[in-house]
Amino acid sequence: MTPEKPARPSDDELAALSREGRWRVISTVAAxxxxxxxxxxxxxxxxxxLYFGELRIDPAQPQHPDRDRFILSKGHNAIGLYSVLAMRGFFPLDELATFDRGDSRLQGHPDMKLTPGVDASSGSLGQGLSAGAGMALAARRLGKTFHTWVMLGDGxxxxxxxWESVISAPRYGLDNLTAIVDLNGLQQFGWPRQEHDRFDRSEPMGHTDLEAVFTGFGWRPIRIDGHDFGAIRRAFDEATGARGSDGRPSVILADTAKGRGVSFAEGAYRWHNGVATDAQLAVAHAELGFPDPQPEPPKESIR
Structure with a gap:
């Protein structure tokens, strides 16, 4: 049976899930x-x-041929994806404690041969959209109805x-492909801050009219606040609703804040990576309001 789209949670429920996901990210990295x-x-x-209100997936059948595909092109964000996959039921939550260990299924970059729910290995930046375009093209030629989603970073x-993929996708009429750009405004290495930048370094694409650029290449750009669940939901509906219409892929340009939800990390480029101290974990716990008081101790990898 083809996986179905889940019933969408309320915005409050999504916000609670996001707070949990953020806590699992910061506590897992600390451990x-x-x-x-x-x-x-x-x-x-x-x-x-995506995972709780949009993707047609089945955690019990992670390789179902008719499932929607998701590619995390910015693969160094793997712990975010792993946290959500565990919360969605692809593997036990306590397996997060094995993150980045030698015998773990949860490596520093996603590995499709190891981790249930991962549709493409990634980590070398820039490659995910090409893989997504290939999946979307295969779906069209095989008569499949699944949708392919690719998340990229602004850096x-x-x-x-x-941009090779941006140019080619419209030529193949891939309106079953949606890119999501996490425009968090910061990268690990970048230019000094300029007057109109949002945070403490110059934004990688903050001085480029991305809507005009993607429009010029034949895409359907959708600009949103990437922390507004209503706006996210409407953007997903617009992207999937355009499937089979005019051949234009969609790109959701989501304005976000790096380190969102944790005061000492939000808007700070130095928290591209980092390990929270016990004192910082206490701050994050209080701000996120998630009930687990401490990170779980490391456990053996679950096979």
Whole structure:
């Protein structure tokens, strides 16, 4: 049976799930001793909205041929994806404690051969949209109705391979493909802050009219607040509703804040990665309001 789209939770329920996801990110990285923080926190509302209210998937059948596909092109945000996959039931929540260990299924970058629910290995930036375009093209030629989603970072848009896919996707009429750009305004290495930048470094794509650029290449751009669940829901509906219409892929340009939800990380480029101290974990716990008081102790990898 083809997986069905889940009943969409309320905005309050999505917000609670996002707070849980953010806590699992920061506490897991703290227990691991290494990992990325800022990007997973900025993308969490988008990921939660996808996995709990949009994607036609079945955690009991992660390789179902008719499932929707999702590719995390910015693969260094893996702990954000793993947290959501665990919350969605693809593997036990306590497996997060094995993150980034040598014998774990949850490596620092997603590995489709190891981790249930991962549709493409990623980590070398710029490659995910090409893989997504290939999946969308295969769906059309095989007569499949699944939708393909690809999440990119704004710093990742500096990779040339992204634009090769941007140029080619409309030529193949891939309106069953949606890119989501997490415009969190910061990257690990970047230019000094300018007058109109939002945060403490210059925004990778903050001085480019991305809507005009994508429109010029034949895409359907949808600009939203990436932390507004109503706006996210409407953007998803617009993107999937256009499938089979005019051949234009959709791109959701989501304005977000790096490190969202945790005061010491939000808007700070140094929290692209980092390990929270016990004192910082206490702050994050209080701000996120998630009930688990401490990270779970490391456990053996679950096979």
């Amino acid at each position: 691991s001793g290494a990992g990325h923080i800022g990007g997973p926190l900025s993308a969490m509302d988008l990921l939660i909205s 990742e848009l500096e990779e040339g391979m992204v």
